[in-house]
Every structure is written in structure tokens, then in C-alpha cells.
Amino acid sequence: MKAPPLLRGLRIRLVVAFALVAAVSALTTGALTYREARTGVLQQSQDTVVKQFRDHVNTLALTVRFPLDQESLDTFAGDVARAGRSQSWRVLAAFGPLRSTSTPGDSFRDLTPRMREAVHKRPATVFQRVVRGGHSSLVVGLPVTFAAARDGRVRASGLEVFLIVPQTNEQAYADALVTAVERATVPALVLAVLLALLAARGVLRPVRELRRAARDMARGNLDTRLRVNGSDELADLSRTFNETAAALAESMAELRRMEARARRFAADVSHELRTPLAAMSAVTDVLDEDAAGLDGDTATAVRLISEETVKLARLVDDLMEISRFDAGAASLHLDEVDLGESVRRTLSSRAWQDSVETELPEVPLRGRLDPRRLDVVVANLVGNALRHGARPVRLRLTAEESADGERWAVLEVSDSGSGIPADVLPHVFERFFKADNARVRTEGSGLGLAITAENVHLHGGTVRVANRPGGGAVFTVGLPLWAHRSEEASS
Amino acid sequence: MPRVLLIEDDRAVREGVELALRRQGHDVAAVETGEDGLARLRSFRPDVVVLDLMLPGMTGLEVCRRIRATDQVPILMATARGDDVDVIVGLEAGADDYVVKPVQARVLEARIRAVLRRVVGTTDGSVPRVEVHGDLTVDRAGLTVTHRGEPIPLAPSELRLLLVLSASPGQVFSRQQLLESVWEHSYHGDSRLVDACVKRLRTKMGEPAGQPRYVQTVRGFGYRFQAQ
Numbered sequence: 001m002k003a004p005p006l007l008r009g010l011r012i013r014l015v016v017a018f019a020l021v022a023a024v025s026a027l028t029t030g031a032l033t034y035r036e037a038r039t040g041v042l043q044q045s046q047d048t049v050v051k052q053f054r055d056h057v058n059t060l061a062l063t064v065r066f067p068l069d070q071e072s073l074d075t076f077a078g079d080v081a082r083a084g085r086s087q088s089w090r091v092l093a094a095f096g097p098l099r100s101t102s103t104p105g106d107s108f109r110d111l112t113p114r115m116r117e118a119v120h121k122r123p124a125t126v127f128q129r130v131v132r133g134g135h136s137s138l139v140v141g142l143p144v145t146f147a148a149a150r151d152g153r154v155r156a157s158g159l160e161v162f163l164i165v166p167q168t169n170e171q172a173y174a175d176a177l178v179t180a181v182e183r184a185t186v187p188a189l190v191l192a193v194l195l196a197l198l199a200a201r202g203v204l205r206p207v208r209e210l211r212r213a214a215r216d217m218a219r220g221n222l223d224t225r226l227r228v229n230g231s232d233e234l235a236d237l238s239r240t241f242n243e244t245a246a247a248l249a250e251s252m253a254e255l256r257r258m259e260a261r262a263r264r265f266a267a268d269v270s271h272e273l274r275t276p277l278a279a280m281s282a283v284t285d286v287l288d289e290d291a292a293g294l295d296g297d298t299a300t301a302v303r304l305i306s307e308e309t310v311k312l313a314r315l316v317d318d319l320m321e322i323s324r325f326d327a328g329a330a331s332l333h334l335d336e337v338d339l340g341e342s343v344r345r346t347l348s349s350r351a352w353q354d355s356v357e358t359e360l361p362e363v364p365l366r367g368r369l370d371p372r373r374l375d376v377v378v379a380n381l382v383g384n385a386l387r388h389g390a391r392p393v394r395l396r397l398t399a400e401e402s403a404d405g406e407r408w409a410v411l412e413v414s415d416s417g418s419g420i421p422a423d424v425l426p427h428v429f430e431r432f433f434k435a436d437n438a439r440v441r442t443e444g445s446g447l448g449l450a451i452t453a454e455n456v457h458l459h460g461g462t463v464r465v466a467n468r469p470g471g472g473a474v475f476t477v478g479l480p481l482w483a484h485r486s487e488e489a490s491s
Numbered sequence: 492m493p494r495v496l497l498i499e500d501d502r503a504v505r506e507g508v509e510l511a512l513r514r515q516g517h518d519v520a521a522v523e524t525g526e527d528g529l530a531r532l533r534s535f536r537p538d539v540v541v542l543d544l545m546l547p548g549m550t551g552l553e554v555c556r557r558i559r560a561t562d563q564v565p566i567l568m569a570t571a572r573g574d575d576v577d578v579i580v581g582l583e584a585g586a587d588d589y590v591v592k593p594v595q596a597r598v599l600e601a602r603i604r605a606v607l608r609r610v611v612g613t614t615d616g617s618v619p620r621v622e623v624h625g626d627l628t629v630d631r632a633g634l635t636v637t638h639r640g641e642p643i644p645l646a647p648s649e650l651r652l653l654l655v656l657s658a659s660p661g662q663v664f665s666r667q668q669l670l671e672s673v674w675e676h677s678y679h680g681d682s683r684l685v686d687a688c689v690k691r692l693r694t695k696m697g698e699p700a701g702q703p704r705y706v707q708t709v710r711g712f713g714y715r716f717q718a719q
Contacts, residue, residue, distance in 0.1 A: 283596065346679065
């Protein structure tokens with residue numbers, strides 16, 4: 001199971017870890033210190049009290065005459081309590097059935113029967129710590145004994161003295177310790193969180209920079225570089241990133257240079273071919289006219305040269321056109337045209353009006369387009385359908401409105417042949433792509449559909465090809481009618 | 492027999508075109524440079540000039556300007572397609588039409604004939620010979636245009652364009668229509684021919700910039716002639 005996204009972040013993880021460490025160390029140190037200090041304090045105060053108590057009782061016991069009566073017992077208890085006045089001693093003296101407390105009416109609830117019994121049985125000092133209602137007090141029991149002179153045995157005098165001392169000071173001391181630990185823990189936690197945030201910032205800033213730079217590069221800005229601060233692992237990473245970016249930019253630039261050279265070469269070749277072709281083209285009509293008067297073989301040869309010169313001129317023309325697209329030098333010469341009329345003219349100027357079934361809009365469909373390029377698009381698609389598909393060839397022109405309210409013209413050219421094989425479909429707009437690998441020479445230069453696509457894209461339009469369910473291929477061109485507002489209309 | 496002055500620097504092209512045009516029945520003078528061309532202009536008195544734009548020394552554009560400074564002989568530019576800027580500048584310098592090299596002889600020949608037809612008057616009696624539109628006087632038979640009595644020297648395309656437009660004042664002509672009727676181009680010809688020609692025409696008629704009185708732009712459609 002994954003943690004929620006917030007908890008997966010590096011920052012929150014660092015904060016939690018730092019806070020945990022700080023809390024655990026502060027609390028452990030505090031707890032140990034508290035325990036040791038409290039024990040020490042209690043032990044010391046207890047020893048002092050017991051010693052004082054015993055000394056006082058010893059001293060006072062010498063002044064007492066046995067057996068005691070109630071009055072002397074009261075005096076004795078009062079005297080002992082007076083000795084420890086400053087520590088709020090409460091004293092109980094018992095002699096046989098007689099009892100006396102230093103504070104009249106004191107119930108001595110803290111004195112347990114077990115303790116009384118222990119004092120009664122053994123001639124030794126007994127003490128016990130009693131906690132009642134959150135207050136702890138020390139209870140000390142002491143039997144007064146006579147030291148026997150002869151046999152060394154100790155005999156109980158029957159006088160037993162008990163003392164209860166509230167341990168308020170010790171309690172306050174322990175409480176202060178707890179408070180101190182608590183007070184130390186809070187700043188430690190705050191400090192830990194601050195440190196964690198600082199550390200997270202130190203780590204996260206380079207990471208964020210790296211992410212931004214990587215995204216930037218993905219968008220194609222290959223000159224993105226990171227600022228490298230310091231010499232830690234993140235700085236190393238940034239440096240590596242910069243080196244990678246530089247290497248990438250360099251190879252991209254090299255690729256572009258090579259591509260530009262290749263394109264430049266194609267353009268130059270076409271350009272150089274044009275001058276000799278211009279001379280040859282000028283005289284093909286002369287050859288055609290005179291071929292009739294030549295003998296068989298010469299006439300065939302002359303006609304061949306003439307025909308191929310015309311084809312070569314068309315090919316070079318197409319190559320020049322493609323070069324201009326590649327160089328970004330192709331420009332639109334926009335004019336407002338009636339698309340239906342334009343299509344009709346394209347067909348009639350090539351004497352295709354009887355070969356194509358047209359379905360044109362009844363109301364004029366007007367748009368701001370380049371008429372020459374529109375002519376090229378229609379002529380290439382229809383010419384392609386007539387050459388490679390089977391008749392009837394259909395042309396349909398409709399208007400459409402896109403989701404954002406833009407008016408589009410949709411031109412569909414379909415044939416009734418066997419369609420285009422599925423593996424060929426994605427490549428039909430590629431240059432010099434021939435559906436059959438035999439490279440069968442056709443009328444076209446092999447650039448017609450590539451030029452068509454470029455012309456459509458130059459208008460901001462779309463072109464696609466598919467096979468119809470009933471057989472035959474259908475080319476669909478979408479052209480935005482008013483994508484190019486008249487910026488030069490006032491000329 | 493139309494007289495054609497061919498200015499073309501490449502020997503093969505020059506010889507090929509000269510041969511083809513001569514066989515079509517033209518009287519051809521072929522020269523290699525712009526300077527030679529300008530020199531032959533006086534002596535040869537051509538009916539049409541076929542001018543290569545890419546010339547060593549004096550450029551085709553300069554030749555075009557110099558010819559127009561003194562002469563309204565039809566000028567046909569030969570360019571390489573894609574030299575778009577050259578085409579525009581050439582048209583604005585006063586060329587009447589252009590062909591893209593390589594060009595077949597019959598296409599060049601057709602363009603030459605079309606240019607030559609522009610300088611032939613078209614009056615069949617149904618329209619008056621001389622029309623007056625405000626300060627403008629158009630003589631359809633004499634093929635002269637005067638503005639406040641001052642003759643305006645118009646190149647063949649400019650004249651033909653004005654004649655076509657002024658024959659139906661108020662009617663809007665699309666650029667395609669004008670290409671067909673003035674230049675005898677296909678419907679999909681280069682509409683910049685029309686725009687450049689209108690610009691030249693307005694300049695010669697002394698139209699105030701941005702507020703043409705006679706040949707007006709109809710945004711989104713084309714042009715119309717407005718009789719004052």
C-alpha cells in the first residue's frame with residue numbers, strides 16, 4: 001500500500017524523521033536524568049531525616065522516666081516534634097496502651113499496621129514512603145531500647161516513636177525536573193523541524209531545479225543549463241546534467257547541420273539542373289514537330305528525349321517546391337476564393353470533368369486560401385485517384401464547423417479500386433514512396449502526395465487517408481477557411 | 492511578324508528559346524546582357540521584351556526599370572519559381588507578366604501572344620469610343636488615357652486592366668476573373684500579378700495613398716472601378 005502523496009514527499013519525510021529523533025533523544029535523556037536525580041534526592045533526604053530523628057529521640061529518651069504516664073508521653077512527643085519543626089514533623093509516641101501525637105487529634109493514617117508490627121517485633125529503625133492523594137511522605141518508626149550492661153542483649157523499653165514528614169520539597173524538585181525536560185523537548189522539536197526544513201530545502205531546491213530543467217529540455221530547449229553550487233552529490237548531478245545537455249545540444253546541432261546540408265544539396269542540385277533543362281524544354285516543341293519527318297528509330301529517340309525532358313522538368317519543379325517547404329521559404333499568396341468554383345476550374349483545366357463525379361456545395365463556399373496551392377492539392381489528389389485507383393472517382397466538398405466555431409472546408413476524394421494495403425497507408429505522404437516496391441514508373445514524380453500534404457499543412461489544415469469499407473481509398477483534406485485573416489486586405 | 496527582344500545570359504537557353512520562337516514565326520533579337528538589351532531597344536523596336544531576371548552585370552530588375560522609364564513595350568520576365576521576392580519586385584518595376592523556367596516554347600509563345608493582344612483596341616461599336624469618368628478620359632479605340640487632359644503612359648497590362656474594370660463601373664471583379672480576362676492566365680494563376688498591376692496603375696493615375704478614387708479594393712472579393 002502506498003502512502004498518500006503528501007507523505008511520500010521528501011520534505012515531510014525529513015521533518016518526521018528529524019522530529020522523531022529529537023523527541024526520542026530528549027525524552028530518553030529526560031527520563032533517565034529524572035529517575036536518577038529523584039532517587040538521589042529522596043535517598044539523601046530520607047537518610048538525613050532518619051538520622052535527625054534517631055538523634056533527637058536518643059537525646060530526649062534519656063530525660064524520660066519509665067514507665068511513662070500520659071502526661072510525660074505528651075511532653076516527649078511534643079519535644080521530638082519541636083526538634084523537627086522546620087520540616088513539619090508529626091510525631092506519635094506509644095507506650096503500651098498509651099498514645100500521644102504532637103498534633104492533637106492526628107489520626108496518623110499514613111502509619112500502616114505492618115509498620116507498627118515491624119517496629120514492635122524488631123528493635124531497629126523502620127521507614128516507609130507513603131504516597132496518598134498525590135502527596136508523598138516519609139514514615140519512620142523507632143523503638144526506644146535499653147542497652148543491657150551485662151549480657152549485651154538489647155531490651156525494648158516499650159516506648160515506640162513514629163514520625164511522618166511530608167516530602168513536599170522533594171516532590172517539588174521532581175516536578176521541576178519533569179517541567180524542565182518538557183521545556184527542553186519543545187525547543188528541541190522546533191529546532192529539529194527547522195533543521196529538517198533547511199535540509200529539505202538544500203536537497204529539494206537542486207532537485208526542483210533539475211526537474212524544471214529536464215522538463216524544459218523535453219520541450220526542446222536544449223540550451224537549458226543548471227547553476228552549479230558547491231561540490232556535493234547534487235552539484236555533481238547538476239554538472240552531469242549540464243554535460244549531458246551540452247552533448248545532446250551538440251549532437252542535435254550536428255544533425256541539423258547535416259540535414260540542412262542535405263536539403264541545401266537537394267535544392268542546389270535542382271537549381272543547377274534548371275538551367276540546362278530550360279534550354280532543353282525550350283526546344284522540345286521543335287523536336288515534337290520535326291519527329292514526324294524523321295526515319296523510324298531517330299523519330300522514336302527524339303520523341304523519347306522530348307517526353308522525358310518534360311517529365312524531368314516537372315520532377316525538378318517538384319523538387320524545388322519540396323526544397324522550399326524544407327527551407328521554410330514556402331509562402332501563402334492568399335486570396336478569397338470560391339472553393340467550389342476553384343475545384344471546377346481545376347478539373348476542367350485538366351479535362352477531368354467527365355472522369356470525376358463531383359458533389360459541390362450549392363451556395364458558394366468562400367475562404368481565404370492560396371488559389372495556386374489549392375489547385376495543386378485538388379489536382380494531385382484527383383490525379384492520384386485516377387492513376388492508382390479505379391473509376392468512378394468521386395470528389396465531395398462540404399463545409400463544417402469545428403468545436404471552436406471555426407469554419408472548415410472538407411474535401412474528400414475517393415476511388416473505387418482495391419484500396420491501399422494497411423502497411424502502406426502510413427507512408428503514402430512520404431517522398432518518393434511507391435506503394436509497390438517494383439518502382440513502377442508512373443506519371444507522377446513521386447512527390448505529389450508529399451507536396452499535397454505540405455500545401456495543406458501550410459494552410460493549417462489536415463490531410464488523412466483511409467480505406468473505405470466498400471473498397472477504394474479515400475483522401476480527406478480539411479482546410480480552415482478563415483485561419484488567415486486578411487492582414488494585407490487594404491493594399 | 493512580332494518582334495521579340497530576348498535578353499538571356501545562358502547561351503543554351505538563349506539559343507533554344509531563339510530557335511523555338513523563330514520557328515513560331517517571330518522576329519527574334521537575342522542578346523546576352525542587360526546593357527546590350529537596352530542598346531538594341533532603340534534600333535530593333537521590339538513588340539515585346541522577354542527578360543531573364545538573373546543577369547550578370549545590370550540585373551533584370553534594373554533593365555526593367557530603365558525600359559519603363561521611357562517605353563511602355565510589353566515586358567515578360569523569365570524567373571525561377573520560388574524567387575518570390577524577385578517576382579514581386581519585377582512586377583512592381585513594371586513587368587507585364589512572368590514565366591517560370593524551365594518553360595516550354597508553346598507556353599512562352601502563348602504568353603507572348605496574350606501580352607500582345609493587350610495592346611490591341613477592342614471596340615465593336617456597342618460601347619462609346621471615348622468615355623469620361625470624372626477627371627479621367629478613356630479612349631478605347633485610340634488606347635489612350637488622360638487625366639485632366641494629361642496623357643498617362645500605361646503599360647499594356649495596366650491599360651487592359653483599366654479598360655476591363657471601367658467597362659463595367661461598380662461591378663466587382665475577383666482577382667481570378669481579372670487574371671483570366673486581362674492576363675489570359677488560368678483561374679489559379681498568381682493573383683499578385685493583379686495586385687502589383689493595380690498598385691502601378693494607381694501610382695500612375697496619381698491616386699492618393701489609401702484612398703483610391705477610381706480603382707477600389709473590395710475587401711474579400713477583388714476590385715471595382717468607381718465612376719466619379
